[in-house]
Amino acid sequence: MSDQQFAIALAVFGLVVSAIITYLLNKNQRPKKSAHFFIKDFDLVSRDLLNNIEEIEIRFHSLLVDELRIARFWVWNSGDIALRGSDVSGGDKLKIIVPGAEHISMLEVHQSMSRVDVKCELVEDGVSIEFDTIDKDDFFVGRFVYSVRKLSDRTKDNDPKLVGSIAGVSNGIEMLNLEEYFKETHWSGKILAFSMLIYPVSFVFLGYGAFEIQENVAELGVELGRFGQALPYATAFLGVLILFVGVLYHISWRRVARVKVPARLRRML
Structure with a gap:
C-alpha cells in the first residue's frame, strides 16, 4: 500500500x-430524574415608565404602589423518569416566592397535556405548586401579576424564584435561562x-x-x-x-x- x-x-x-x-x-x-424551571418577569407599568409624574397614581387592589409586574414561569421534566407528587416532601413543597411583592393576583396556569395534573394556588408570598405526575418532556406554564410598593424594594434578591425539592433529583430543580440557552x-x-x-x-x-x-x-x-x-x-x-x-x-x-x-x-x- x-x-x-x-x-x-x-x-x-x-x-x-x-x-x-x-x-x-x-x-x-443512563436514565435520570431531572427538573428545570425558568422565570421571566417584566414591567407592566411603573413610575419610572411614567417619568415619575406625580399626578398619575398606580393602584393595585386599592393599594398605592410604584410598579406592577407580570411574571411567567415554566417548569418541565428534563429527565428520563416521571416526576411524581409523592416525591415532594411535606416540609419542602414547591413554591414560587416573590420576596419583594406587595400583592400577588391573576394567576393563570396551562399544562402541556391534559394528563398533567397540576394545581397552583396563590399564597401570601407567592404561588404554591402541587402535581400528580409529570412525565418525560411534559411541562406546565403559568403567569401572575404582582405589585411592588417601592421601587427601592425591587432588587435582584427579591426577584421571583422557585423553592422546594423533589426526591431523586440530585441537583434540585435547576434554573435555566431558556432565552440564553437556545442562543x-x-x-x-x-x-x-x-x-x-x-x-x-x-x-x-x-x-x-x-x-x-x-x-x-x-x-x-x-x-x-x-x-x-x-x-x-x-x-x-x-x-x-x-x-x-x-x-x-x-x-x-x-x-x-x-x-x-x-x-x-x-x-x-
Missing part, C-alpha cells in the same frame, strides 16, 4: 470510528460536524498533496530534509487533533451543559 493510500484509509477509518463513538455516547446515557447550545453539534469534516479533508487532501510534493521533489534529486519528510505526517496529526478536540468538546458539552427542553415548550417562547 502506498503512502497516499495509507493516508486515505486512515482518514476514513478515523471518521467512521469517531461517528460510532459519538453515537454510542449519545445513546447509552448558545446550537454550536456543539456544529463544531462536532465541522471537526469531522475537516479531519478527512485535511488528512486526505493536505496529506496527499504533501506526499505528492515529496515524490516530485525526489524525482528532481533534491533533498527534502527532516521538515519536508515529516510534513505529510504532521498534516495527518493535525487532522487527528482537530477531530479529537471536536469529539471531546461535544462529549463535555453533553455532560455539563445540555438540558432536555421539550419541543412544544420551545415553540411557546
Whole structure:
C-alpha cells in the first residue's frame, strides 16, 4: 500500500470510528430524574415608565404602589423518569416566592397535556405548586401579576424564584435561562460536524498533496530534509487533533451543559 493510500484509509477509518463513538455516547446515557424551571418577569407599568409624574397614581387592589409586574414561569421534566407528587416532601413543597411583592393576583396556569395534573394556588408570598405526575418532556406554564410598593424594594434578591425539592433529583430543580440557552447550545453539534469534516479533508487532501510534493521533489534529486519528510505526517496529526478536540468538546458539552427542553415548550417562547 502506498503512502497516499495509507493516508486515505486512515482518514476514513478515523471518521467512521469517531461517528460510532459519538453515537454510542449519545445513546447509552443512563436514565435520570431531572427538573428545570425558568422565570421571566417584566414591567407592566411603573413610575419610572411614567417619568415619575406625580399626578398619575398606580393602584393595585386599592393599594398605592410604584410598579406592577407580570411574571411567567415554566417548569418541565428534563429527565428520563416521571416526576411524581409523592416525591415532594411535606416540609419542602414547591413554591414560587416573590420576596419583594406587595400583592400577588391573576394567576393563570396551562399544562402541556391534559394528563398533567397540576394545581397552583396563590399564597401570601407567592404561588404554591402541587402535581400528580409529570412525565418525560411534559411541562406546565403559568403567569401572575404582582405589585411592588417601592421601587427601592425591587432588587435582584427579591426577584421571583422557585423553592422546594423533589426526591431523586440530585441537583434540585435547576434554573435555566431558556432565552440564553437556545442562543448558545446550537454550536456543539456544529463544531462536532465541522471537526469531522475537516479531519478527512485535511488528512486526505493536505496529506496527499504533501506526499505528492515529496515524490516530485525526489524525482528532481533534491533533498527534502527532516521538515519536508515529516510534513505529510504532521498534516495527518493535525487532522487527528482537530477531530479529537471536536469529539471531546461535544462529549463535555453533553455532560455539563445540555438540558432536555421539550419541543412544544420551545415553540411557546
